Amino acid sequence: MAEILSQGIADASTPGEEHALAVLEDAFARFDRIAISFSGAEDVVLIDLAARLVKRVPVFCLDTGRLHAETYRFLETVREHYPVTLEVLSPDADDLSRLVREKGLFSFLRDGHGECCAIRKIEPLRRRLAGLDAWITGQRADQNVTRADLPVEQDDLAFSTADHAIVKFNPLSTWTGTDVWDYIRRRDVPYNPLHDQGFRSIGCEPCTRPVGPHQHEREGRWWWENPADKECGLHAQNVAPIRIVNG
């Protein structure tokens, strides 16, 4: 069980921050095999919050091979800035070779993002979660129609198996995008420089674009697809409750 540092929740500046710290404290107190999934601005907020609670923050990130150069550099910024153990996960080389050989590098534009995301994101995530009992995400309820009912804690129905239950924590579920950026500015949290170029939700380079001030942030992701399909499988139960038993 992780040792919880004493300053933790006492340092909270807003009710939302206090709530997120309480969720994280509970998560780290209950689970030894737990880690933060890192990709976007929300996740650095989580790391900043967690660093106030535990001495070393366990973090993993999915290196799809298609991230922006800025994102790779940003990963190193985060590694140097915080006391993290950062695991960078790669896709299975054979699966990836087969996909590229058979369908090329942009099959998602023709077939939808499902197959490419399954190889570059879902399989590495499933591999990592097999060694964890809980994970922590930066999902917010207001990010997409698929996340409207997002709880702060849920059984992960997509990645649990018959023998291995996995819990997912969403400490920022009630935060807005404004809350996230208020926190980043207040605490001088490092962020991906792409945000200053109009990118709001940042994923893989070919599947992410800047959005205007009056567009929803998810309009910058997989813009050729229906909003209800804009989950890459990391959070598949947002779309439909499922349980993958032998996955």
Ligand code: SF4
């Ligand atoms: S976001 Fe795009 S490039 Fe990245 S894994 Fe999914 S489909 Fe592939």
